[in-house]
Amino acid sequence: MNALVHKTLVVQLRAEGTERCSVLAHLSYDADDPFAVTAVFGHDGHVLASWRLDREMLSEGLRGPAGVGDVRLRPAADGVWQELRMEFLGDHRPDGTRHHAVVFAWAPAIGAFLRDTYQVVPAGQESVPVDALLEEILSGAE
Template identity: 75%
Template sequence: MNSFVHKTLVVQLLAHGTGRCPVLAHLSYDADDPFAVTAVFAHDGRVLACWRLDRQMLRDGLAGPVGVGDVRMRPETAGPWHELRLEFLGDPRPDGGRHHAVVLAWAPAVAAFLRETDQVVPPGRERLPMDELLAEILSTAE
């Protein structure tokens, strides 16, 4: 069975003053890290940002608002379009604010990606090899 899922989506980056700018979002899921989804945003062959997202939070964001920290998600509907709005807060700026990015993804495509991850590790069946992890940590502490 495949333990890895990858999907590339065209998403919309909301840029102040210019409206929507299409960028690629490379979503990946690995059964070895069953709670996380990695999202790499790229444009013209350059990586703009890389975020590790909680898989359940991504799922919950399709249904309602989630997140209170650096990542926030919520469904957004514009006419016939059902989108997932992802807001990312980044490093502090010199003026005291924080860098802020908003990305809109087509919600059915995100849901399809999550269904593929469910085939690899069903929700609620996520496990981490804690004994092996602790043994590794303790062996390097000597």
């Protein structure tokens, strides 16, 4: 089975002071980093933002509020559409506020992507080669 899962979705981005606009979200999962999902948002060939999300938090966000700090997720409905609302807080501005954006994704598409990732690495079977990592870190300390 392929250890990589990739899905490209059209999502709706709402940045401060704007209405929703369509952008692409490239979601990727690599079994070598089993706890993370990478989300790259782009428009017209330009990367707008890239975030590493916790896979379990992404799954929890489909069922209820999840996340604290810079990333917050929760289910949302827009008419007949079931969406995942992803709120991202970015860098600090000189005035002390932070950049802020909200992305709305079609929840069934996110769920299908997650099901594919769980076929690659089932929940609870994630592992990180801690011994090899520590050996690499310690060998560089000499």
